[in-house]
Amino acid sequence: MAKIVMKFGGTSVADLDRIRHVATLVKREVDAGNQVAVTVSAMAGETNKLVAWTRELSPLYDAREYDVVVASGEQVSAGLLAVALQTIGVNARSWMGWQLPVRTSAIHSSARIESIDSSELDRRLAEGETAVVAGFQGVAPDNRITTIGRGGGDTSAVAVAAALKADRCDIYTDVDGVYTTDPRIVAKAHRLEKVTYEEMLEMASLGAKVLQTRSVEIAMLHRVPVRVLSTFDPEAGGTLVCDEEDIVEKKSVTGIAYSRDEAKITLHKIPDRPGIAAAIFGPLADSGINVDMIVQNVSEDGRKTDLTFTVGRGELAAALKACEQAGAAIGYRDITSDANVAKVSVVGIGMRTHSGIAQTMFRTLSEKGINIQVISTSEIKVSVLISEEYVELAVRALHSAYELDAG
């Protein structure tokens, strides 16, 4: 017998038939003797409708009222799933965020979960009651409804699992797990049986959108094993996101991730003096722009150098504007930018102990004639910025080079 949390997203509960199907998946776990808490998102399409209504009334809507309107979507799906469960003999009841409560910060529409009081929930699970928790919502210190931001459903589920000290959090979604890379690009990509929290974090932040970054952070912090599996084919096995110790055989590289949401800015001939980085990145931070990769050339004459960095593609215009406004303080000669770039990364916890990973990457890309524009590394990943047109070629070549191809 285990205590498990099951999470179903919007497509999993998109209509009454799917809600009935979800109920059978839950019943199976209950019948197996498990204590089960389920978290649900709004029925697919409902949240978009509610957001559109709010925006149409006011483009500059009050986020507190936005939360009131939008949180109703999960209220409906939680209630309906509880009814569907009761119909097939599962003793279920729904819980709204304010009923547990799920306490969050007061940053409406993108609140952070601060604590979940799971004492009553725990008591009822022990008595055999199944809980259906409305995902995505909580309550602010002033007792008003909050939501934890679009797609916060994974985060809700993992946070509930952490509060309950659950043995496992099962994230049911429309894919059957985490892959070595995007199967749309590499036909030979294969599903990973297990992946560490750290690797998953790198993959998630690099655009492999299977799990939300924040949910992986919480899972890692509280050591909650998270299983990703398909609502429509739960037998397929899924991927377990877990501690490094739980993975016996560690390959040097676990997966190849990529992101097209990149843009590159180069400031030419800036003074090579202390404080120049602060002069550049201070104004960008003040504008709320996230800078990712940064590379500064060694200056040839000790006085002038070039500096290149990347930002999200949607933030390019704002970043250029901030740089131009700070132009006098920076003192660059010229500024150029390129939105046709992409980031490709190899990720693997095994990198810590295997050498030559980066070298294999550089050689492989070179053999394909792909120019590397920027390089950035962490303990468990190597990322390179390349021209966007080479993304598929690079990902396929690297997938083969690290012997990830299936079959």
Next chain:
Amino acid sequence: MAKIVMKFGGTSVADLDRIRHVATLVKREVDAGNQVAVTVSAMAGETNKLVAWTRELSPLYDAREYDVVVASGEQVSAGLLAVALQTIGVNARSWMGWQLPVRTSAIHSSARIESIDSSELDRRLAEGETAVVAGFQGVAPDNRITTIGRGGGDTSAVAVAAALKADRCDIYTDVDGVYTTDPRIVAKAHRLEKVTYEEMLEMASLGAKVLQTRSVEIAMLHRVPVRVLSTFDPEAGGTLVCDEEDIVEKKSVTGIAYSRDEAKITLHKIPDRPGIAAAIFGPLADSGINVDMIVQNVSEDGRKTDLTFTVGRGELAAALKACEQAGAAIGYRDITSDANVAKVSVVGIGMRTHSGIAQTMFRTLSEKGINIQVISTSEIKVSVLISEEYVELAVRALHSAYELDAG
């Protein structure tokens, strides 16, 4: 400056344009210097959709989860109206039933409001904030969401007005007030400027569905003046439901009400002995059947008599079954029933001081050749049961006889 509660039903907030229109009506009261709390129903059609979903999942749904699902409708409209109000410069915020809280009984899907804590609301109204309260919902002693039954929106509004000790509760609806009778039957029916709580109660319970009976009861108990007026033509004037003392000129008859939801049952040749009424009506009460009019003939020989009573048409089959099951204890010779009957009533607080009201009714019906089957009277109304086919004729004739025709 006054403290007022404004209530808008589902058709008044059916889409975003109508919500914007409602916002302008609210703003007008705020701009006039009033403290305003608004209660809203779900957008027309939403509640039906939510109810249908719940029923489709389970005809024998859990009323507690039904309430969770259905209450989401008012959550949406309250949030949207708050946004619409903010957009035009009104400092508004929404309140869910559990936030005030509106405490109700635990009878889910038809809970009774037991108390409303309006202290925080009152404080904020005094500070110039406008409140948008989700109608129709509350919270049970165990902190679960309740609804006060289909169409409980009027009741929510009047209860909030009573808690706030509001100067007035304005019920905005799709008619412009209370009429002397149904204008679809009598073209010369006219809107009443004022009507007493007592008269309104009789009219409401007799099928004039402008205000819900329970809301009038609460208004009468707490002496809250209620104004009924049209959302789409608020200038039309409306009808004020108020204390008898606030009405200077009292006519003998205020209006003519009717109800087609009637069925008649006659038990023939029952023993004329003590305890016989209990033997008949006990089993009916146990079956949850509401008996309305009752008439017992004087027995001719002191031993056997006939007894006739009416029930709601939808309860006829159940009532007959209950009588048949109690047949041995009652000892009737025969039982007959008629579902083609209707009740017509003349209502007026002035009846207390004017004589001859009933006589005028009987004479008028007699002149039209309409047979009276059962008669029932109260202090402020006279009701008769007639064959359903004569309803329109009777209502028109009585409307003229009591000089209610307009123009």
